Amino acid sequence: MTTNEYRWIVSGQISGIALLGLISIIVVFGAMPKYSARANLREAIDRYEIGTDASAREAEQALDEALARDPDMVPALALRGRIALGKDNLDIARDAYKKLARVCSTRRLSGASALNGLGCVMLSEAQNAGKNRQERLAEAYQTFLKAISMDPGDGDGHVNAAICKLHMGDPLEAARHLAAGRRTKSVSYDSLVMYHAAVGSMLAAASAEGGRAAALVAREFNDSDPELRKTGRMLFRAVAEFEMASELALPGRSWDELQVRKALVEAKLLAWAPLGREQSAEYRNDILGVLAKQEHLLSAEQKRLLYVVIAVSSRRGAYIQQAAKATEKDGRTGRLSPETSFYMGVALCHLAESERQGSLQAQMRANAADYLLAALAGPGLAARQRLRALSDLAVIRWYAKDFPGALKHAAEAAEILAGLEKSGDAPDGFERGGFHRNAGVIRYENGERDASVTAFDKSIGADPQQTDVGLFLAKMRREPIIDDIRTMTVEQLPPSMPVVTAKVVSGGAVAVRKEDISVEIDGESVAFITAGPGGRIYALPRNGLAEGTHTIKVAVSAAGKSPVVETKTFDLAYGVEIMNPEAKGD
């Protein structure tokens, strides 16, 4: 081997060792967190996912280090924006997302995530904006649309756009975006939490708008559940969606907000839906948990509403007192939203039913009426809520013996119900049955027996399970029996004014009311009718009667049918005892 060959070998060996040493240094230093921006980022993500305030601070420190090493690190900039957004540090978030957009543009990467972040910043700002809220929401929405057009396969943009539309009060468009986001099958973890929260909010909003709007939203959302078009089903599903979002969300403010939103929907279900004992207890526990732990996120009116719903649902004295205390100060309302006023009114109606003390019960009903009137006076109350409010108001007036008022509200409610039935938005059979039953009772008490029978018929038609209404209706329909029509003289009256008497008894258990009986002598109605024991009535003619034959007609108006009529004739001769050959002995 020549010297030259040795030189080759030695220099090769030296170069190889130097190369391996260099690789080792890079690998070792790269693996050391202290020298790697990527390791800093990893630590930041791990800390951020723990979800505590302390871990968030550590995450930010790690991010600072990562960005100090690599100021243009895309995932670090995105995380910086996300953490800042979560803390409502909107300026920091905006700077991070703007820088992210610049870096993405320089490196020819998709800037959709940066635009989504900027849109979220604008959305947060819009929420706090006063007059320009709608304009700023529209701007944020346009930013999300740009993000979607930039990367149509990214579901995050659709989820954000849906949230924006929900803030703009358009659940239908939100449903379209959520369905589109789901179709992309590409949603980030953070957006998944927001997706489920947005679905919950959308369903709650659609449910509040009534059956027709709910059906449209369900169609656009295109869910696998065909029953989702029903408003009640929507509320139950909304609770499930909030639960899912809570399960996925990190502990912190957003998790707390999800609990609040879930509790508010559960309160609606407790106020409206027929729930089982276990489910009611579960919802009450959730609401009580929110009142205990997330009270700071609830407005005063929301707190009052939750207390009242808990009181109504649990029917426990302590809660009822708490609710009464919470509502008595602002009983005259005006400060509450129409929806909250509505629920307060409905809940107080329930509350009054369980109250045994008459004066307190009347006060609760009066408060309920105030709330319901305030709700009706305000804008934005859905037709179904108006129906319920008017129906409850009619019942309150009826309890207060204000029959004209009760009839007025019942008629207004009937008009709304007819409109809802025409548009296919009618509430379910249970609710319609209840409304018609109440209307029937009010009309019956007001003496409108035919109208009450019609209402009871509708009630049974809407909800055939109401056996009590069916029974009452059957009793009402039995024809009354008129018997033993005759005349009698009374010493204090002149002989030309004989008293007509008859026995009028009900064919069923429902007593015949005096108002339904009419007596005519020779086609002229009598002066007055007095009811005596055993169904016997006494009628006095308006004027004296001439001698000769006279005809007595006794009629009882029968519910839903022609009146029951009995006629008798008698001969009248002064100085002679009244002859009444057809009359039966008493």
Next chain:
Amino acid sequence: MMERIRTLIWYGVVILLIIICYHVASSYAVALVDEKFIAMKPTIQPNGVCFLNRKPAGISSLATDDVVAFNAFNGREEVRLFARVLAASGQMVSIRGGRLLVDGNDTAGAPRGLEALETGSMIVPRETVFVVFDAANAMPLSLSKRLVPFRNIIGRVMNK
């Protein structure tokens, strides 16, 4: 001349070996199972040894019924866990009445005891898998589900 060629070949062989070793070390790993980990019995035995495929391509193409090892934070420290993949990224998963539905279709051979893990329809997020711990002899309530991001996954268990 021959000697020089032989030397260069040796260098080549050594470099190739280094590359292969690096590739094997970065693609495969051996994971020891903690003695307290019983959530995947009998698929994964406590104190057992698992061979993991750590190839990124393998992780991004995880499918239903794969078993993965991943790092998770249990509130105090980072621990290594094993779980079965029920749905991959982008799939729509739900558990109803103990039935596992992936993209609306019933999944045959799903783990028993899923009744306790009822869940509504959920899209598995990007770069994430939906997993359950499915110990056959554990009480149903000991089952649990979670979403695991790819970056927390150490590898796919090869000897499941």
